[in-house]
Amino acid sequence: MKLYECGNCGNPVHFDNRVCINCGSQLGFLPEAMSMQALTPAGDDLWQASSRQEADVRFCANAAHDICNWLISTNDHHIYCQACRYNRIVPVTDNPEGLARWQKIGQAQRHLFYSLLRWNLPRPGRDVDPQGGARLRFPRRRGRCQRLSGPGHDRS
Numbered sequence: 001m002k003l004y005e006c007g008n009c010g011n012p013v014h015f016d017n018r019v020c021i022n023c024g025s026q027l028g029f030l031p032e033a034m035s036m037q038a039l040t041p042a043g044d045d046l047w048q049a050s051s052r053q054e055a056d057v058r059f060c061a062n063a064a065h066d067i068c069n070w071l072i073s074t075n076d077h078h079i080y081c082q083a084c085r086y087n088r089i090v091p092v093t094d095n096p097e098g099l100a101r102w103q104k105i106g107q108a109q110r111h112l113f114y115s116l117l118r119w120n121l122p123r124p125g126r127d128v129d130p131q132g133g134a135r136l137r138f139p140r141r142r143g144r145c146q147r148l149s150g151p152g153h154d155r156s
């Protein structure tokens, strides 16, 4: 995984970073730009990304649990980012063990989807292709899981 630059100060940052250690900017990965963005809060859960003209990005819903640092454009109706929206069965987040498991899974998942996006490989979800679309499930015999509603996890 290559190193990125903070969009604010140019300091090298990693793909999974949430904050620039040099300037303190909040960071997020924007799949459309395939780059790490330095973010300025713009109210209403919106952020102004360093490479964009408008404050038109928000964080993936999984950012709330520190599971994901990917961004979504406001013209995208999903509440989950391009990596997380395929999840159907995931660990519960009301205990440290479940949360840690999901954070680990989420990290691997973003690396996978980074490669899919980079090589522009097809990745239809169940919302596009109800029969053959991709769907990720992370059950485990011990440890509770939760089923996310679908298809598409629409925001509305």
Ligand SMILES: [Zn+2]
Pocket (backbone or CB within 6 Å): 006, 007, 008, 009, 010, 011, 020, 021, 022, 023, 024, 025, 038
């Ligand atoms: Zn910085």
Ligand SMILES: [Zn+2]
Pocket (backbone or CB within 6 Å): 060, 061, 062, 063, 068, 069, 070, 080, 081, 082, 083, 084, 085
């Ligand atoms: Zn996400």
